[in-house]
Amino acid sequence: MANQAMTVTSASASFYQAKSRFPGILSWVLSTDHKRIGILYLVSLLSFFLVGMSLGFLMRLELIAPGRQIVGPQTYNALFTLHGVIMIFLFVIPGLSASFGNFFLPLLIGARDVAFPRLNLLSWWIFVTGAFLAVLAMFTGSGPPDTGWTFYAPYSIRTGTNVVLATFAVFVLGFSSILTGLNFITTVHRLRAPGMTWFRMPLFVWGLYATAWTQVLATPIIGINLLLIIAERLFGIGVFDPAKGGDPILYQHLFWIYSHPAVYIMILPAMGVISEILPVFARRTIFGYKFIAYSSVAIASVGALVWGHHMFVSGQSYAAGTIFSLLTMLVAIPSAVKVFNWVATLYKGSIVLEAPLLFAMSFIFLFTIGGLSGMMLGVLSFDVHVHDTYFVLGHFHYVIFGGMGMAFFAALHYWFPKMFGRMYNKKLANVAWLVIFIGFNTLYMPFLVLGWEGMPRRYYDYLPQYHTPHLISTIGSWILITGIFIMLGNLARSLAKGERAPANPWGGTTLEWTVPSPPPVENFKEIPHIDRGPYDYTGAASK
């Protein structure tokens, strides 16, 4: 920052070897280098992903057969609440933008760091504090929260469980999310390399930029909403308490005003990652660059106006339901624009089938299933029948895990050599992908069927007629987890034993591939001058 001397380093040293004022682990947790912060986030997020995955595994185990298996109803309520809170707030929402965004945003736009490096470190610390509070809420007070991740009033006001601490944790996490968004907006506006015009920015940057605005504008709404729940519990102010004239539906409105755009916070960077990967492995420029860029902005803006489709059966007016249903249909347009452009990018490309592309293509496939089932849910008359059933659960997991999750794995395999300077076992990565893909569909496809047949969500028990799909689904969860362990094991092994990765192992054309792997602490020895678009495979630029 201001007046701080730049460390003297030789050109070839990577940011791992950079001298720090602090010893050992402190050189990481007190570093303002965006690359170190990105890796801090990556490690934190993956840890919470594994925790959330274990909770999901336990839920599936309970549901393997009708009746009580391993946990009772109250524990099951806590399980799905914590699974939701941890997966949503500690993995999916920070997800791609905090980890890969932090690491690659400055590299992709030709900058040395983000606009506010110290604020960036603060964001991570706030994130860790929020995560600590969330974990604390599990083990202190009068039991872990059992409200579901949505904290709906009036139950969240009445329940005796540890809601105050859990909601406060989410509030703190939201603050971290806002600061990251603020940092990224300023970075994109101020620190693009000379010649890097808006339409020469890589599409991941567009995704991050649209996401950042959503983070900044939507997160405060859930912030105030959760503060009101806390005030309601501590002081009884009455704004959401029907006994005092309050209206719990308003809680739902404020909740979804944030939490629906939050879905786009999750998916927009993921779409950006896919737009990065496809041109590289198809060896041709992206099809419809401007349309993909604009569609990110369109999704972010239209997506801010569709929250009411979560509340079709909550007692909002018929007119409101119709309008929200119509607006929901509109979001499908920019989403479809992206999908068609991705497919068109692959058409007649010289395709190189590597793990990142496999994950990226499964993103397109699974996200399309998730998106189309979302269209069905957006239809007022259909939603009334499947509301709060496993159909919604299936839709959500196809969009978020099939979308954001697959993109996260794709990004992990695409940028791993750049981040760690090592290459993983490519064959094993492909095997892991196949196991994950099979496990994923075995786990979540039955959800859509179950929901269609009327199985409600969040039930710890079910009628015998639902047994078979539940059994298949539980077996699917074992396959999926096996695949995830193969994948993570392969990557972890490669950290130490993988062969050294060259600067540009995939033949990418964006700026991060022009610097050594792993990058030096100042990223670029000299700030590059940009004179072409990001995915230029027209010979002149290809190596």
Next chain:
Amino acid sequence: MSATNGLAVGHQRDYAGAKLGMWVFLFTELMLFGGMFILYAVYRTTHADDFHYAAGELDTLVGTMNTLILLTSSLTMALSIAAMRTARKTVSIVFLVLTIALGIWFMVNKYFEWGAKFEHGLYPNSELLLQRAKGEILFFGLYFTMTGLHGLHVFIGVVVLSVVAIKMANRPYDHIAFAGEGRDDLRGARLALLDDSGRRLWASEPMDDSVKEVSVRVKYLPVPRRIRREDFAVLENAGLYWHLVDIIWIFLFPLFYLIT
């Protein structure tokens, strides 16, 4: 970042960037209060009469006084920035301290105002309040939450402004650090201080291999009125925050005190 003879100045404060970041932060604050204003709008519509009666119990005199105090504090804040713009550090600090004092005055008034309400048994979940109409319960629920949240912002603003004032007051020296890009560049080089026309004021001996790193410390004589660019960015951003707090109050005042 400017580079001369292989030496770069690590001086990358981006004034426009800092201000952009602050504006983005202010948007989040607007959305935070926006959520509460939505609640207010809905309940005011559904319980218009109750709101009318309940508002009559607020002390309009104290409310008006606090409005004047905050508006004046915005003026002193703007004057402080204006003084800084023309490099009058002392004047700037005086206006800043005045702003802080007005902020504290506002909070003291608020304390007595809330205290009186509590004394009359009018606070969230109080027995007296629960006997009233539902709209009045909501009115006071919103009143305490919104003015409380606003009061918290005033408090944070006062703390921020105090930190800025102390930072500005305690800055007799100015340090600029330089460092070389690569150690190879240093071998045989001389470190020199030049004036604008390139005339050498001072030069070191040529450096040999034993020199690994050079750090230069420039020390000014303490010039009390000296103002740095960073001071200005920080002060202006703190001022933007203060104006936001003021603007929110301008909406809170009529919505709670003047609707009766």
